[in-house]
Amino acid sequence: MLFNSVSYLIFLPLVFIGYWFIFRRNLKLQNLFVVAASYLFYGWWDWRFLLLIAFTTLCSYFSGTLLERFDGNGKARKWICGSNIVLNLAILGLFKYFNFFSENLKWLLNAAGIEADWFTIDILLPVGISFYTFQALSYSIDVYRRKMAATHDIVAFFAFISFFPQLVAGPIERATNLLPQFTAPRTFDCDKALDGMRQILWGLFKKIIVADNCAVIVNAVFGNIQTAGSLQLLAGGIFFAFQIYGDFSGYSDIAIGSARLFGIDLMKNFDYPYFSRDIAEFWRRWHISLNTWFRDYIYIPLGGSREGRAKSIRNTFIIFLVSGLWHGANWTFVCWGLYHALLFLPLLLTGRNRKYRDTAADGHMLPSVGEFLRMAATFLLVVIGWIIFRAENIGEAANYLIRMFSMRQAAAVIDADMSATSIYVLLLLVVEWLQRKKDHGLEIESLKSRGMRIAIYTVIILIIELAMGETSDFIYFQF
DSSP, X not given: OOTTSHHHHHHHHHHXXXXXXXXXXXXXXXXXXXXXXXXXXXXXXXXXXXXXXXHHHHHHHHHHXXXXXXXXXXXXXXXXXXXXXXXXXXXXXXHHHHHHHHHHHHHHHHHTTOOOGGGOOOOOOOTTHHHHHHHHHHHHHHHHTTXXXXXXXHHHHHHHHHOHHHHTTOOOOOHHHHHHHHHSOOXXXXXXXXXXXXXXXXXXXXXXXXXXXXXXXXXXXXXXXTTOOHHHHHHHHHHHHHHHHHHHHHHXXXXXXXXXXXXXXXXXXXXXXXXXXXHHHHHHHSSHXXXXXXXXXXXXXXXXXXXXXXXXXXXXXXXXHHHHXXXXXXXXXXXXXXXXXXXXXXXXXXXXXXXXXXXXTTTSSSOOHHHHHHHHHHHHHHHHHHHHHHSSSHXXXXXXXXXXXXXXXXXXXOOSOXXXXXXXXXXXXHHHXXXXXXXXXXXXXXXXXXXXXXXXXXXXXXXXXXXXXXXXXOGGGGO
């Protein structure tokens, strides 16, 4: 079920009514209702996906109870936690990476003169498997580390893993934050619910108005690389940067806003990343839930930056390469991760990777010339990375970048209207710059004029209604 669909528009208020008006007085039934609604939401794509998420949930739940039972046996605890990690990663690897590795192995064997057609099997990738697998792993690892106690409320645990707003594309929640919210009674907060609706509206604007319109241009440019001129190729890369941001951060806004309707607080996943002044700041502001997951469960256990420069460099490359692989089974994602590792490395070696931890132009309406140039340079570097990310293969990415920097004139005009979309992108930038210290673009309750606030909401709703056509998937569903 898509957030930007009529079915979700019907589904959400029905779940809201059942949650607050029918099952409110019984926490167990309320959580059971959340599980049922979440499984309906997820099974909307394919009911077979439900078997996999239920299996993952049960494995992680029982790993927690076993870790508690063998609390005094360190060796047994390592085996229990390690077995759950291996099992979950094996399932993820089978569904997400089997085709990738089998096709590459087939290519190598064929190159050696060995026929290997039987290596390739078309395996369906369940939507959101990377997200809920990492969420489940965080629970067993935190119980193993004794950062939290194992839960014995299996219904609350099922709700924690399958909570529908963030199930398919995050934020990737930690058990230490989300699980206690399902084991404690919730009370309805009207102000929180209203703010959640505003955040949903802003997320829909970013997805339907910004991302979907950018997609038309991006598809046209990437479909005509050989005939496009350098400026058109640069424009295609820039519009893809806003497509993927509007698409993914829009999803996160809708997810966080939807959760707030049910009294649940999810972590912030994007913090205006395109106003970053270097690559390190960009990665602190982009897909925060995933990057902090990698930091806490891979980077720091490997030694982080505490064990000398050589290991710091090694750990940095591991994190970025794993991040690339997490996004999908394609060499373009691996190269994208390697590219960002190379950009991050000079900052790490000079100790400037934590330089920008404040807000750009803090206390000022506009950035200084120096800040603006640093933001523009960082954005351009990110755009180059997004071109690698978006390309079908390494050859296409290389061809795109070579032609983009060759200053060639266009052999043919790309049939896509960039003017209206440019206005939407500019509007997004202006609003988010003004709101860069807020949680989302429509956090405008400080406006004293109630009529002005209503007018803003009305205009956005009308723009969305006029622009809505055929619903499109969110980009990160494929990951």
